[in-house]
Amino acid sequence: MAKPKPSFMDTIVSLCKRRGFVFQASEIYGGIGNTYDYGPLGVELLRRVREAWWNGVVVERSDVVGLDSAIIQNPKVWEVSGHVGGFSDPMVDCKKCKGRFRADKLEDAKCPEKPSKQPGQCDGELTEPRSFNLMFKTNVGPVEGSGSVAYLRPETAQGIFLNFLNVMNAGRLKPPFGIAQIGKSFRNEITPGNFVFRTREFEQAEMEFFVPPADYAQWFDHWKNARYEWYKQYGIDPAKLRLRDHEEDELAHYADRCGDVEYEYPFGWGELEGIAGRTDYDLKHHSEGSGTDLVYFDPQTKEKYTPFVIEPAGGINRMALTFLIDAYEEEQLEKDTRVVLHFHPEIAPITVGVFPLVKKDGMPEKAREIEGELRRARMATFYDEKGAIGRRYRRQDEVGTPFCVTVDGDTLSDGVVTVRERDSMEQTTVKVADLRAYLEGAMRTWKRPERVAPAGA
Amino acid sequence: MAKPKPSFMDTIVSLCKRRGFVFQASEIYGGIGNTYDYGPLGVELLRRVREAWWNGVVVERSDVVGLDSAIIQNPKVWEVSGHVGGFSDPMVDCKKCKGRFRADKLEDAKCPEKPSKQPGQCDGELTEPRSFNLMFKTNVGPVEGSGSVAYLRPETAQGIFLNFLNVMNAGRLKPPFGIAQIGKSFRNEITPGNFVFRTREFEQAEMEFFVPPADYAQWFDHWKNARYEWYKQYGIDPAKLRLRDHEEDELAHYADRCGDVEYEYPFGWGELEGIAGRTDYDLKHHSEGSGTDLVYFDPQTKEKYTPFVIEPAGGINRMALTFLIDAYEEEQLEKDTRVVLHFHPEIAPITVGVFPLVKKDGMPEKAREIEGELRRARMATFYDEKGAIGRRYRRQDEVGTPFCVTVDGDTLSDGVVTVRERDSMEQTTVKVADLRAYLEGAMRTWKRPERVAPAGA
Numbered sequence: 019m020a021k022p023k024p025s026f027m028d029t030i031v032s033l034c035k036r037r038g039f040v041f042q043a044s045e046i047y048g049g050i051g052n053t054y055d056y057g058p059l060g061v062e063l064l065r066r067v068r069e070a071w072w073n074g075v076v077v078e079r080s081d082v083v084g085l086d087s088a089i090i091q092n093p094k095v096w097e098v099s100g101h102v103g104g105f106s107d108p109m110v111d112c113k114k115c116k117g118r119f120r121a122d123k124l125e126d127a128k129c130p131e132k133p134s135k136q137p138g139q140c141d142g143e144l145t146e147p148r149s150f151n152l153m154f155k156t157n158v159g160p161v162e163g164s165g166s167v168a169y170l171r172p173e174t175a176q177g178i179f180l181n182f183l184n185v186m187n188a189g190r191l192k193p194p195f196g197i198a199q200i201g202k203s204f205r206n207e208i209t210p211g212n213f214v215f216r217t218r219e220f221e222q223a224e225m226e227f228f229v230p231p232a233d234y235a236q237w238f239d240h241w242k243n244a245r246y247e248w249y250k251q252y253g254i255d256p257a258k259l260r261l262r263d264h265e266e267d268e269l270a271h272y273a274d275r276c277g278d279v280e281y282e283y284p285f286g287w288g289e290l291e292g293i294a295g296r297t298d299y300d301l302k303h304h305s306e307g308s309g310t311d312l313v314y315f316d317p318q319t320k321e322k323y324t325p326f327v328i329e330p331a332g333g334i335n336r337m338a339l340t341f342l343i344d345a346y347e348e349e350q351l352e353k354d355t356r357v358v359l360h361f362h363p364e365i366a367p368i369t370v371g372v373f374p375l376v377k378k379d380g381m382p383e384k385a386r387e388i389e390g391e392l393r394r395a396r397m398a399t400f401y402d403e404k405g406a407i408g409r410r411y412r413r414q415d416e417v418g419t420p421f422c423v424t425v426d427g428d429t430l431s432d433g434v435v436t437v438r439e440r441d442s443m444e445q446t447t448v449k450v451a452d453l454r455a456y457l458e459g460a461m462r463t464w465k466r467p468e469r470v471a472p473a474g475a
Numbered sequence: 476m477a478k479p480k481p482s483f484m485d486t487i488v489s490l491c492k493r494r495g496f497v498f499q500a501s502e503i504y505g506g507i508g509n510t511y512d513y514g515p516l517g518v519e520l521l522r523r524v525r526e527a528w529w530n531g532v533v534v535e536r537s538d539v540v541g542l543d544s545a546i547i548q549n550p551k552v553w554e555v556s557g558h559v560g561g562f563s564d565p566m567v568d569c570k571k572c573k574g575r576f577r578a579d580k581l582e583d584a585k586c587p588e589k590p591s592k593q594p595g596q597c598d599g600e601l602t603e604p605r606s607f608n609l610m611f612k613t614n615v616g617p618v619e620g621s622g623s624v625a626y627l628r629p630e631t632a633q634g635i636f637l638n639f640l641n642v643m644n645a646g647r648l649k650p651p652f653g654i655a656q657i658g659k660s661f662r663n664e665i666t667p668g669n670f671v672f673r674t675r676e677f678e679q680a681e682m683e684f685f686v687p688p689a690d691y692a693q694w695f696d697h698w699k700n701a702r703y704e705w706y707k708q709y710g711i712d713p714a715k716l717r718l719r720d721h722e723e724d725e726l727a728h729y730a731d732r733c734g735d736v737e738y739e740y741p742f743g744w745g746e747l748e749g750i751a752g753r754t755d756y757d758l759k760h761h762s763e764g765s766g767t768d769l770v771y772f773d774p775q776t777k778e779k780y781t782p783f784v785i786e787p788a789g790g791i792n793r794m795a796l797t798f799l800i801d802a803y804e805e806e807q808l809e810k811d812t813r814v815v816l817h818f819h820p821e822i823a824p825i826t827v828g829v830f831p832l833v834k835k836d837g838m839p840e841k842a843r844e845i846e847g848e849l850r851r852a853r854m855a856t857f858y859d860e861k862g863a864i865g866r867r868y869r870r871q872d873e874v875g876t877p878f879c880v881t882v883d884g885d886t887l888s889d890g891v892v893t894v895r896e897r898d899s900m901e902q903t904t905v906k907v908a909d910l911r912a913y914l915e916g917a918m919r920t921w922k923r924p925e926r927v928a929p930a931g932a
Contacts, residue, residue: 038645044549046765058540077853083515088676092501118617156611160575160665188495208617219545308503
């Protein structure tokens with residue numbers, strides 16, 4: 019019997035492990051539910067995604083600044099934000115097997131004793147649903163007990179609201195302005211899943227944009243479009259992207275509007291990034307809760323108001339997964355199939371592979387020298403001298419390296435190398451002296467190639 | 476009576492808050508012990524330090540790769556690593572006031588009821604010392620209880636040992652090679668302090684370098700020197716840096732040798748980074764604990780061994796504090812004193828200030844245009860048109876911006892701007908067309924200026 023073809027997600031997971039993008043966390047100890055570690059290529063992918071987000075949201079704009087707030091804040095923060103009271107899922111317990119399940123996702127759950135049935139469909143009687151808070155709890159200081167309870171933040175946003183006045187005053191800012199943050203958030207999800215799409219621990223990228231109330235609607239539209247365009251700019255297939263406005267009954271307690279950038283994943287359309295209109299909900303609540311007036315006050319005009327807030331919020335891990343999935347292609351060539359990741363050059367973990375054509379005649383030394391020069395100029399390089407040259411190209415295709423440089427006899431005699439481009443597989447002769455400028459130019463002018471959908475997608 | 480001069484650390488803390496480097500976390504809720512948030516300049520400083528570390532340890536080398544492992548791993552990891560059993564401080568309780576104190580630091584503690592005395596010197600009787608684990612505990616999954624206990628990692632190193640085989644195999648690596656990681660670690664310290672020098676939550680930068688046992692001593696020396704040189708390379712005063720080898724009785728349970736890069740802080744010499752020889756302790760323990768053989772095996776030569784490990788480990792926050800302290804100078808000029816941070820240009824949060832000389836005659840528009848071009852080339856810029864030009868220079872000196880560009884009448888007529896260098900305060904006329912190349916060149920050729928020690932240091 020033929021081995022069944024793996025699903026597209028299985029193919030991605032397998033590539034991720036084999037080439038060092040993503041490993042199961044604590045794998046040698048049997049893992050820990052839905053937690054992942056990022057290997058050498060994964061960590062570089064995350065770094066590129068983080069940098070691209072920060073460039074698009076902070077560096078390239080003159081109206082947004084950054085912040086890095088602590089994960090464990092004063093617990094009062096989460097009472098006032100509504101998370102202690104309201105950030106929860108309804109759970110039911112099975113009185114027979116003692117399992118606990120999400121009451122609103124029972125159809126996805128399996129009875130631990132009879133996996134063909136849902137909990138409650140076998141003998142076990144289910145309790146009434148009770149709410150189960152999604153925040154991870156811990157204790158700070160030497161004494162365990164209610165007095166020392168603290169939470170791991172479930173979102174980075176609150177750290178921004180807490181620092182609204184400090185940031186505005188230190189930077190002499192005036193709305194409209196934004197404060198952006200990237201950092202770990204934690205949610206004790208009962209049903210995480212789909213590889214790194216939803217994990218208990220994830221890296222959030224959020225920006226709170228503070229505006230005069232009158233300009234709220236217009237800035238909301240601005241950010242929805244800006245964030246949608248960012249994904250296209252970094253090469254995501256526009257045919258798999260859409261903007262979807264939330265229905266009234268989908269909105270979180272703090273939001274009066276929300277638009278999602280959605281992507282068509284192998285498991286269906288899913289949220290890639292949410293752009294929420296948080297009104298003045300958070301600043302007002304923290305003003306009341308803390309006794310500190312979180313308002314903008316103009317000393318000249320005596321104008322005073324609580325800004326309204328627009329929040330683009332996404333996950334760096336989910337973005338990275340999306341770039342991976344979207345870049346993947348099994349391309350049918352004349353004689354065979356090649357696996358290639360068509361990453362945007364600024365997203366690709368490795369920018370340049372450097373190879374000696376053969377392992378003799380001084381080529382390895384020359385290739386190492388060229389690789390070292392690019393590396394010291396802080397290009398992400400990879401030196402490879404193992405196996406046939408065609409096979410080395412393919413190994414780099416599989417991890418999305420946009421350029422490979424081959425050192426051959428002409429390099430030693432005429433000072434030229436061959437640059438092979440990943441998407442077109444075209445080869446160009448370039449002078450060693452011009453190599454860096456050539457590669458930088460090719461990075462800038464890269465265009466997403468037209469291509470067929472990946473197998474299984 | 477004259478106001479007493481603030482201590483040097485008070486001056487740094489005050490500058491950090493006023494200019495947006497570091498704020499007290501949850502300040503509007505009265506804070507949370509020794510926890511800090513990084514404002515717009517602080518987050519950029521952290522980003523630069525992180526990048527400089529990653530460049531020095533990963534990007535510029537061909538023998539080190541990166542990793543990003545989860546904060547919450549399988550709890551078994553911390554049993555095997557020795558942290559559940561041994562990562563603790565001895566604590567005593569006062570039977571009268573119920574306070575808890577570090578038994579080995581009683582002389583630094585204050586009796587909560589009679590703050591002029593130490594605990595135990597007043598009426599209260601102290602219990603025998605008991606060990607108090609420094610790891611933060613939490614529960615994962617829907618059920619609280621011993622079965623779901625997990626820990627926030629107290630060091631990033633273990634995540635590297637867990638992934639040793641996966642990383643080695645995916646990257647086809649052979650010792651000597653290193654795996655580096657930057658990420659948050661958490662220690663429930665009872666006596667944190669000295670601003671961001673020691674905090675409960677901190678960003679660790681660690682690298683585990685795996686070597687054949689025979690090459691252990693030589694690689695240990697290599698890394699001690701490489702890390703010491705890195706600080707000098709980024710402009711830290713060599714007179715305030717030293718390498719100090721640990722005495723036998725200072726060594727952690729996993730180490731057989733350790734050298735610290737120490738810095739002379741305002742509060743005395745302190746550890747800036749530790750380079751530890753961890754032998755084969757961790758790989759051996761995890762091999763036994765997990766049943767997975769964490770060894771290097773060469774399929775050709777059939778050579779098989781457990782690598783020895785050298786670990787440079789530091790904190791990004793502490794490095795950032797050190798760069799801040801070391802860069803600070805109150806420079807006596809002819810007529811007044813200027814506060815200036817002499818940051819290395821790659822460490823400075825802002826690279827270029829851009830100013831119109833006056834707010835008229837098209838100068839603001841031209842300055843904004845130049846600032847926008849530099850910004851889109853991803854230079855960290857700051858536009859300022861408020862106040863006298865001299866005052867604007869001083870405001871940038873105080874946050875360590877190495878270059879300021881002023882747009883004046885000559886810019887509009889002749890296409891030239893004035894570039895003012897922070898350390899020398901020298902001004903140079905540069906063509907707008909050459910500005911970016913000029914700034915990049917000046918960044919590369921920057922040298923740490925000779926200077927007197929800062930007041931109070």
